[in-house]
Amino acid sequence: MNFLNKLAAVGLAVLLASPALAETQTISQAGKKFSERKITVKVGDTVTFLNDDETTHNVHSATDGHVFDLGAQAPGESLSHTFDTVGDVKVRCAIHPKMKVTVQVVE
């Protein structure tokens, strides 16, 4: 094997060993409902919460170890959260208690 072939082999090995790129999933909130009841994401993935409704929403979670609050979200606005820790995260809207989605974060 000459030098260039070795270099190519090493490059390929590095490429194959690199982790998959983080993904983004989108959940919409039309009609005061999350478009999903439960989704599964991988650690490091981002979920975008799109407010395609006609009212303000406030996506947040009070789940131990996963607390976050995206704050008041006007119609038309998109806000994102990256899930960094394994677990079942119960996501709610602070304004509309019936809005619930569980984000299951896996390795």
Ligand SMILES: [Cu+2]
């Ligand atoms: Cu809401």
